[in-house]
Amino acid sequence: MELTISYILKTVLLLLALYLFYYSLLRNQNSFSFNRLYLLLAPLVALVLPLLKWPVAFAPENAISVALQAIQLTEVTVTAYGTGKKAVSETSDISLATMAAVAYSVGILLVLAKLVKQLWQVQSVKAEAESATSLSDGIHLYQLPAHIPTFAFGSNIFLSKQSHLSKSDQDQVLEHELAHVKLRHTWDVLYYEILSAILWANPVVWLLKQELRDVHEYQADARVISTYKAQNYTSLLSKEALLNMGLPIGSYFQKPQVLKRLQMLQLSGQKPAWTRQLLVLPFILGLLFIFSVQQVDAQTGILAELTQEVSMLAGSKPLTEDNFTQETKPTTEQPEINAVAKTSIKPEPLKEEKVREAFPSSETANKPDTKATSGAAKPEKPFVYVEQMPSFKGGEIEMLKYLAKNIRYPKESQEAGTSGLVVLGFIVEKDGSLKDIQVIKSLDESTDAEARRVVESMNGSWEPGKQNGVPVQVRYTLPVRFQIK
Template sequence: MKTWMRPSWMSCCATLRLLPHPHPPMSPTLLPSTTPDLLSWLLQSTLCLGACWLLYRYVLRQERFFHYNRRFLQFTPWLALLLPRLVSAGLEYWPAEPASGKAGAVLSGGLLPGPTVQAVGSALYSLPQWLPLLYYTGVLLMLALLGARVLRLWLRTRHLPRELRTGYVLVRTGGQLPTSSFGRWILWDETVPLTPAEAQAVLAHEIAHVQQGHTAEKLRLELVRALLWPNPVVHLFPRALAQVQEFMADAQALRTTSPATASPTIYASLLARLALRPYQPNVPLTQSFTQSLTLARIRMLTQSSSARHWKQWLLLPLGTALLAGVAACEKAGELPPPPPPTVAEASLVPPPPPPALYTADEQSPGYPGGQAQLMADVLKQLKYPLAAKKAKLSGTVFVRFVVNEQGRIQDAEVLKAPSGSNGAVEALKSEALTAVKTLPGRWTPCQRNGQAVATRYTIPVQFALK
């Protein structure tokens, strides 16, 4: 029975093992390591996050579904971080295989490990070398600043008296720090003149921050902010998340306090009075009752309109559009489609249907000396084209070919190549195609039911600038 098989280097060559070789193929990574990949990733992540921010800013921000907005602000930066890399890895390691017009049964050998050729003599202080270094330096600096803020908070509170209570730790600041919260700590300024009912409302607000895990959410957002630091949109998210967290804590405080302060009007008056007290030093990474977006909180407390929950579903079409847009950007470097047939060509008899792909169940094919020798032979044929060096073009060229029943290579073609100037791209494609076509070794063809069967393979040839 003829069956289709997904491209995989294990599909036909079940016993063909991945042997170590001097230049292993690049594996997909979370963050890019070359300048073209870095610039493409930053552009796509900025577009993704910018679209999400516009949706929040003009559609979701004024609504009262706080839990949804909190999740939206937490996870969309991670979506912008991961989506371009996942789409890029998927398109790069599973390139689409157009049907071949060659008659006869052809096995799918799938993707083989590919070599990497580096350009020797490129500029030592060139732009492609320093942009990734600059990016990772910025990431480390952002993480170091975050660690310094946490350390500063710990140093300012380590000698203050503490009281262990159910679900939180009360840290009395004696006027040195404002009332706020961090993790399980509630920093309590007992010098503020409050009635027992007002103190209960303020404490309920800070307890809400502790119970809902707002500090962990802030730290996770700061982490993705460090990873996306060149993206200007990501720096708008921390303040927006802090605002939503304050809305949620206010709502819980109104539900859990006594009727004397449960009225939104009374609670808003308390909030305004405390906000107008003399300036107090800000404590990083804490949720402060008296310094957090006061006017927006009062407006939300006194707002009576109901939430329009249909707006929550707008994320689905936006996410679909972003996925399609990122995939389109990644495919921009692929080969253009063939030109439409002329009138004379259209009148010809259509080509035969593509050959069926069989599942190999007997002897697997192989290259003399194994895959290590295959990679070494490909590298011997490769040189970094001068036109690609001058254009500072790097990337992966996918070459597909067929090993026929006699073990010879035929029908070699380029499936995908990096985008750039036409001359440089054509030079990379020509070099990779020639290297595969001129391989000196003769393959052992795949055997099925005792007969040799042609097998199709794809090799990724990586060109990297030093």
């Protein structure tokens, strides 16, 4: 749920940023083809960018994320099915999520229903209109009743009664509608109508749709004045200004934005400012850098609060950007095993010099502290990351199978409706045994005891970790989630 809300907020902010960029730099430029392409791609960019991950080489993950990758084992989920009570917060979350999904779906259906109604109206008008003639490229002309304005839809042009216009004016009107057909503006309109249905709650989509309709008119006007005199066409637009529209999905000669069209016609012959268009690419790259989502485990937020605690348990100072740097690659999810194992985050091996910088080698860890009192030796501290990490005998898959087979949901916790996360910390010794098993994050007495019992039963089933080929102590954390369905 949190990831969905985060994604929606990112798309809203991205679309707003793209619209403001267009409004401030491109809107009043006569680079109509470029503006059209920008407006068509802007919603797709806003939907895709939050799903992309910036290369780690250019945008390294923060120290907490790195630390978690180094010390966190696969999360294990223990699910109980039955008539036990659910946590109040869980029930509330599901209820709110369901209500929000239903409300949003209703909005989508209403907008789509409006579009279907308009398409049906176009077909009704076509059925009632008189077929005038057919032009080349499969373009058809229809004569409309006097009360419906001239418009184009698909490969059809619907002409209203134009007795008040001269033959030259009528030809210019026809040329304008032909431009809409030849430039395939109808597909742009339908594309944005569907986007408006899917993203109906985002007001920026509606603003972008109107901007695209304006660009359509500017393009058609530019086609007309390439054949006819601009002065005559401007006079014609002035005559037809501020007439009402008919069907909203058609491309009309008479539009309320006719005054903006008159202003844009004054820019005919001027070269567009290419420098503004060149700014689009760095602008989008900047948005990618800012809004790219880092796909980490769902428990990162919780475990981030525990990082300092784990570091203290490990006997080392808290990890920060200043004393911990790591290059990583995106990891893949492990398959679910008996519906228990969830996302696993595995670290990539650190470069040797970075390992030494972040964590002392086994030799230096055991050297006497020259600053300490005479004869006192610095105690050995467990590592949190080494060249060869400890592993459960048989590998991680076997560990997950073992946990799925042996861990149980305490009956008293089920009856109490207790659900949540237990985080255990332990050290894998040089001989593969486990020691210093502690509950870092507690849920309740029963779940804590069960999680601890299972970890203790894994004693003797581990291969030790090695640094510089020498077995060393390594600290791990294991998150165990208890949930009721």
